[in-house]
Amino acid sequence: MSEKRPILLLLSGEHPSLPYSEVFAILESEGVEFRELKRCDQVMVIEGGEQTGKHLEKRAAYVMEGGALILQSRPSVDELRKACGYTDWSFLRGRSFGVRVSRVKEHWREFSSSKLEGLVGEYVKNVTDSRVDLESPQVWIRGVITDCGVFLFKQDFRTDRRAFAQRRPKTRPFFHPGVLEPKIARAFVNLSKVRKGENFLDPFCGTGGFLIEAALLGLHTYGLDLDRRMIKGAARNLRHYGLDAELILGDARRLPFKKVDGIATDPPYGRGTSTKGQSVKSILSEFMREAYEVVRDGGRICIAAPQEVAIQEVAIKSGFRLHEVHIMRVHKSLTRSIVVVERVAG
Numbered sequence: 001m002s003e004k005r006p007i008l009l010l011l012s013g014e015h016p017s018l019p020y021s022e023v024f025a026i027l028e029s030e031g032v033e034f035r036e037l038k039r040c041d042q043v044m045v046i047e048g049g050e051q052t053g054k055h056l057e058k059r060a061a062y063v064m065e066g067g068a069l070i071l072q073s074r075p076s077v078d079e080l081r082k083a084c085g086y087t088d089w090s091f092l093r094g095r096s097f098g099v100r101v102s103r104v105k106e107h108w109r110e111f112s113s114s115k116l117e118g119l120v121g122e123y124v125k126n127v128t129d130s131r132v133d134l135e136s137p138q139v140w141i142r143g144v145i146t147d148c149g150v151f152l153f154k155q156d157f158r159t160d161r162r163a164f165a166q167r168r169p170k171t172r173p174f175f176h177p178g179v180l181e182p183k184i185a186r187a188f189v190n191l192s193k194v195r196k197g198e199n200f201l202d203p204f205c206g207t208g209g210f211l212i213e214a215a216l217l218g219l220h221t222y223g224l225d226l227d228r229r230m231i232k233g234a235a236r237n238l239r240h241y242g243l244d245a246e247l248i249l250g251d252a253r254r255l256p257f258k259k260v261d262g263i264a265t266d267p268p269y270g271r272g273t274s275t276k277g278q279s280v281k282s283i284l285s286e287f288m289r290e291a292y293e294v295v296r297d298g299g300r301i302c303i304a305a306p307q308e309v310a311i312q313e314v315a316i317k318s319g320f321r322l323h324e325v326h327i328m329r330v331h332k333s334l335t336r337s338i339v340v341v342e343r344v345a346g
């Protein structure tokens, strides 16, 4: 199949905006040229260079799978047959295939996904010499029914969802409540736009959840925490995965670094004893002023805080430019803002 075909990405439905931003951050940080062509519910269609899929497969938390777009159609049997007729199926020549269709949420419920699988399978069998194999075909033709209609794509990669589940905080040797799940931690690290070989910092590193994700990506990883137990615990957790990071007992309000390429962090929210009586806002104000001196020009910080802290305002006051805000409702009394800011040259 021609490399020039647009790429369809099937995204996780776990958050309404983070998955799209994560794709942008990964491809930009890896220097991949790309262009967004279409955005639908849990689907993104992009035009991108050869390495696009490789980078997303290796890094993304919220991309589930992707591959070359085969066709797009309105959700009607007639339209789909027409679209199949216009499609060049020669990429299947001599190869076995299977068709599997997923529906995003409840979109076009009246349009049966199994009927769609049958229709496409029959059509393709008739116009090619390919044989159907639903166990382990050489090519999976994937269908997605979403708000924009029906897409078919050739599955070129699938991200390893199980690996994230296997790294759940509770399975690590050192656990402390309130740790974010590995997928969210990975997305934070990606949004900081640090790439392999560059310096990444989590200045409120706790048990090391962000450090693990950063080290897995090959970033030079630094962690700082005020609490000696956390530093020891983070070291144990990293060792558990055979990973390495530089861990420093210290205060995020006085960063012992000259320059870092980016920061991702989940600071204390003032719900436990971890802020030692100082308000979260005042800790974060001191931290942001300090971070402005340490993050390189063009570098990013991805940080979470309770929505009422308005961490984006704190960051802007320190000189950062606001890139984006994502809202995450955790429970009745906690809604988190996830904020990405950038240090502009100045």
Ligand SMILES: C[S@@+](CC[C@H](N)C(=O)[O-])C[C@H]1O[C@@H](n2cnc3c(N)ncnc32)[C@H](O)[C@@H]1O
Residues within 6 Å of the ligand: 176, 178, 179, 180, 203, 204, 205, 206, 207, 208, 209, 210, 224, 225, 226, 227, 230, 250, 251, 252, 253, 265, 266, 267, 268, 269, 274, 275, 283
């Ligand atoms: C929400 S936890 C971080 C959780 C972390 N993402 C993890 O994977 O475990 C916040 C951490 O900030 C630390 N902390 C609080 N005040 C600090 C300060 N001024 N400087 C550095 N660390 C601080 C606390 O000890 C705590 O471990």
